[in-house]
Amino acid sequence: MVARTESLWDRFAAIDPGLIRLTSAMRAVLGAAATLAVLTALQGSDTALLAGGFTAMVTSLAISDLHPRNQFITLGIGAPLSLAALTVGAVLTPYPTAAKTLFLLLIHLAVRARRFGARGLGLGIFGFMAFFLSQFAQARVVQLPQLGAAVLVAFGAVATVWYCAGPRTAYGVLTRLRRAFDGRLYDVLRDTASMIATGQDVHTRSRALERRLDRLHASVLLIEDFLDERAVDRATDDLLLRHVSRAEVAAQRLAVLTVRAARTRPGLNDPGERTARQRLAGRIQVLLHRPTMGTAPSSEHYEEQREDGPARRPAGSAHLRDCFRAVDELTAALEALGPRVGLRPECGTPPREPATPRRQAFAVERRGERDTGSLKRAATRQASQVTVASALAIVGGHLLSPHLWYWAVAASWVVFIKNESTGEVLLQGLRRLTGTVVGVVVGYGLAALVGGDGPLLLVLLLVCMFGMFYTPSVAYWAVTFFLTCMLSLLLALLGTFSTHVLLLRVEETALGVACGILAAVLVLPTTVRRASDEELINFLLVLHHLLRATTGSPGAGTSTSWVRAAHDLDQALQSFGKASSPLTHPLNPQRGRRDRARHLVELLEAAAYHARSLAATAGRSPAGQGAECATRLTAAADRAQATVTQLIRIAHHRPGIASRAARPRVTRALSLLSDERRMRRPDQRLLLHIDHLDATLIALARALDPLAPEPGRAPGRRPHGIGPRPATPFRGTCTSAAAAVPCAHRA
Numbered sequence: 001m002v003a004r005t006e007s008l009w010d011r012f013a014a015i016d017p018g019l020i021r022l023t024s025a026m027r028a029v030l031g032a033a034a035t036l037a038v039l040t041a042l043q044g045s046d047t048a049l050l051a052g053g054f055t056a057m058v059t060s061l062a063i064s065d066l067h068p069r070n071q072f073i074t075l076g077i078g079a080p081l082s083l084a085a086l087t088v089g090a091v092l093t094p095y096p097t098a099a100k101t102l103f104l105l106l107i108h109l110a111v112r113a114r115r116f117g118a119r120g121l122g123l124g125i126f127g128f129m130a131f132f133l134s135q136f137a138q139a140r141v142v143q144l145p146q147l148g149a150a151v152l153v154a155f156g157a158v159a160t161v162w163y164c165a166g167p168r169t170a171y172g173v174l175t176r177l178r179r180a181f182d183g184r185l186y187d188v189l190r191d192t193a194s195m196i197a198t199g200q201d202v203h204t205r206s207r208a209l210e211r212r213l214d215r216l217h218a219s220v221l222l223i224e225d226f227l228d229e230r231a232v233d234r235a236t237d238d239l240l241l242r243h244v245s246r247a248e249v250a251a252q253r254l255a256v257l258t259v260r261a262a263r264t265r266p267g268l269n270d271p272g273e274r275t276a277r278q279r280l281a282g283r284i285q286v287l288l289h290r291p292t293m294g295t296a297p298s299s300e301h302y303e304e305q306r307e308d309g310p311a312r313r314p315a316g317s318a319h320l321r322d323c324f325r326a327v328d329e330l331t332a333a334l335e336a337l338g339p340r341v342g343l344r345p346e347c348g349t350p351p352r353e354p355a356t357p358r359r360q361a362f363a364v365e366r367r368g369e370r371d372t373g374s375l376k377r378a379a380t381r382q383a384s385q386v387t388v389a390s391a392l393a394i395v396g397g398h399l400l401s402p403h404l405w406y407w408a409v410a411a412s413w414v415v416f417i418k419n420e421s422t423g424e425v426l427l428q429g430l431r432r433l434t435g436t437v438v439g440v441v442v443g444y445g446l447a448a449l450v451g452g453d454g455p456l457l458l459v460l461l462l463v464c465m466f467g468m469f470y471t472p473s474v475a476y477w478a479v480t481f482f483l484t485c486m487l488s489l490l491l492a493l494l495g496t497f498s499t500h501v502l503l504l505r506v507e508e509t510a511l512g513v514a515c516g517i518l519a520a521v522l523v524l525p526t527t528v529r530r531a532s533d534e535e536l537i538n539f540l541l542v543l544h545h546l547l548r549a550t551t552g553s554p555g556a557g558t559s560t561s562w563v564r565a566a567h568d569l570d571q572a573l574q575s576f577g578k579a580s581s582p583l584t585h586p587l588n589p590q591r592g593r594r595d596r597a598r599h600l601v602e603l604l605e606a607a608a609y610h611a612r613s614l615a616a617t618a619g620r621s622p623a624g625q626g627a628e629c630a631t632r633l634t635a636a637a638d639r640a641q642a643t644v645t646q647l648i649r650i651a652h653h654r655p656g657i658a659s660r661a662a663r664p665r666v667t668r669a670l671s672l673l674s675d676e677r678r679m680r681r682p683d684q685r686l687l688l689h690i691d692h693l694d695a696t697l698i699a700l701a702r703a704l705d706p707l708a709p710e711p712g713r714a715p716g717r718r719p720h721g722i723g724p725r726p727a728t729p730f731r732g733t734c735t736s737a738a739a740a741v742p743c744a745h746r747a
Contacts, residue, residue: 017184018222024469025469031057032057035157036458039052046494047146049150055082060469064118065118066173067173067229079155082127089131089134090141099135111379111382135406174223191212193284199262206259210668223241224245247333253330259674260674287330318678384523384524393511393516397409397512404508408512411516415429415512423583427581429517435480438481439487446485447488452492532583537651538576540644543569544645545565546615549565565615566612569612573605576604602668602669603703607697607700633686647700654705676695
């Protein structure tokens with residue numbers, strides 16, 4: 001459904017997909033408030049209140065599972081783990097040397113646990129924070145009963161709040177994710193209609209439309225992640241996954257064709273061209289104002305279809321005719337997706353497609369190698385780095401302050417979370433230091449203005465907690481800012497607030513950041529170049545698997561397995577973008593490397609678009625093309641896979657010194673796609689997307705190493721742009737039976 005909804009709640013849904021951040025923030029605040037209320041009623045000490053509120057905050061921080069069942073499992077495992085770490089820390093508090101040594105061992109094990117994914121990361125946070133709490137509160141053995149009781153009260157209060165005050169069912173989460181998808185699709189269609197209607201300021205409008213498409217794609221990725229984690233009701237999940245992916249691809253294709261038509265603007269002053277543009281904008285507006293999709297069409301809908309059918313469309317350019325066909329495709333995709341309330345399984349739900357051996361093999365291949373091999377090596381290497389950084393932070397922090405050394409350890413530990421290369425650690429450290437400095441200034445002002453007013457300090461502390469959880473994780477400096485403000489208010493609430501303590505907080509944070517960066521440089525260092533190359537190779541491997549799955553033989557896979565393969569490719573693209581973020585950052589002083597890295601990201605985004613379109617189109621190829629189509633697809637698939645193989649070799653062995661080639665012109669992926677040659681035969685979408693993908697990969701090979709020969713071509717020959725080569729019979733024969741595609745069978 002793409003309903004015209006302008007309520008504040010729907011705007012929240014579009015900004016925060018699935019209301020995940022809002023729900024997490026509300027849970028954290030309500031859980032902490034409930035914990036403090038219960039402990040106050042039980043007349044707990046200040047130390048017990050501190051332990052309870054801190055534990056309630058950590059529970060919301062450590063649990064990152066999307067499915068409610070998985071969240072409660074992590075919560076249940078985290079409670080005894082926190083009690084064990086708190087007990088050990090309290091026992092060793094009188095023995096500083098032993099406590100610091102065991103803290104290092106705990107840090108090493110917590111980082112090693114990241115190899116088990118999101119749950120391993122969460123359990124590591126539980127163990128680290130519980131030991132950190134014992135050192136922060138200077139807990140003693142005699143205090144263990146009340147501290148343990150406070151921790152259990154915190155877990156119980158949080159679980160009660162999650163279950164009663166803010167329940168999250170699988171259906172509710174999926175419904176909110178659909179609402180976010182609807183809101184972001186509404187934004188995309190609104191900007192698309194405005195662009196085609198005015199035909200002015202195309203560059204600025206295309207950049208805004210690019211951001212809208214990125215946000216739409218992010219909401220689709222969240223839906224796919226949730227469906228992958230859900231592991232129940234697979235038939236309905238697979239159906240929704242296919243329809244959502246098809247709608248997203250149709251919306252992206254309409255945006256690409258609209259930008260192309262707006263840029264060419266042939267005969268803009270021609271009355272027929274203007275009429276065609278206005279009619280096209282009206283067709284898109286129909287999608288915006290339609291109250292529900294998937295319902296029986298009204299008489300006005302039938303009249304609109306008769307007026308804008310292929311036989312009665314206004315005369316316009318070829319690009320506008322392509323846009324009309326794209327609108328028809330998007331309309332069909334939205335009607336198949338159905339209204340938002342149709343997420344639950346109904347009687348008319350098609351049966352689940354059987355898991356073929358090829359699909360099972362693909363799932364094992366993509367998860368096994370990545371999860372058990374790469375994650376194990378990364379966790380082992382990072383555990384060594386964090387342990388060394390924490391040891392340096394303990395020594396330096398003890399010299400700064402014998403009682404507050406753990407702040408430096410916390411800073412050195414946090415800068416490594418979800419970071420691989422030295423550049424990422426450097427960026428994370430700078431963001432944390434920036435947020436700490438700004439938070440100290442603002443927190444000092446708040447504490448000074450409020451004074452000793454306990455209730456007001458508590459309210460402000462909860463407000464800062466809400467801001468910390470609601471802020472997107474990409475704005476880490478803002479997260480650190482709210483955290484530092486919370487610390488200032490907490491110190492004022494405990495009566496230990498002073499300028500010296502806040503300045504010491506900044507010094508300890510700077511020391512921890514410096515120790516983290518030093519360990520990242522000296523201990524098993526991973527440069528940004530190496531990390532990005534590894535993620536690039538992973539992207540190419542996933543693309544190779546997707547090509548085999550999409551263009552495989554009959555029974556080689558299902559449409560759902562192709563869509564999930566495209567989802568794996570999108571995740572690989574996200575990993576590459578994150579790994580290369582130090583190079584693409586606006587503050588990177590090396591403009592040449594920055595522009596080249598951005599150019600690589602743009603090319604990979606274009607390749608992912610065509611691969612996504614391949615996955616959505618593979619199961620819907622028209623019938624009646626027979627052996628000729630199969631032969632052409634076989635040759636195109638072989639050529640694209642050969643290009644990917646050559647790209648993997650180039651990525652493995654490209655020179656370590658940057659090329660002296662001219663800095664590429666930096667554009668966005670939407671502009672790059674709209675510059676491609678027009679699809680002259682829209683009835684052969686699968687073949688044409690493979691052609692576009694192959695041409696994009698050749699441009700990627702040139703960007704990686706301009707001196708390397710192009711795949712399957714003479715070294716001196718270069719392609720013209722990134723447009724596809726003519727779809728004529730190709731030279732060479734198929735060397736793999738898996739590349740044969742009988743079109744009649746697909747239909």
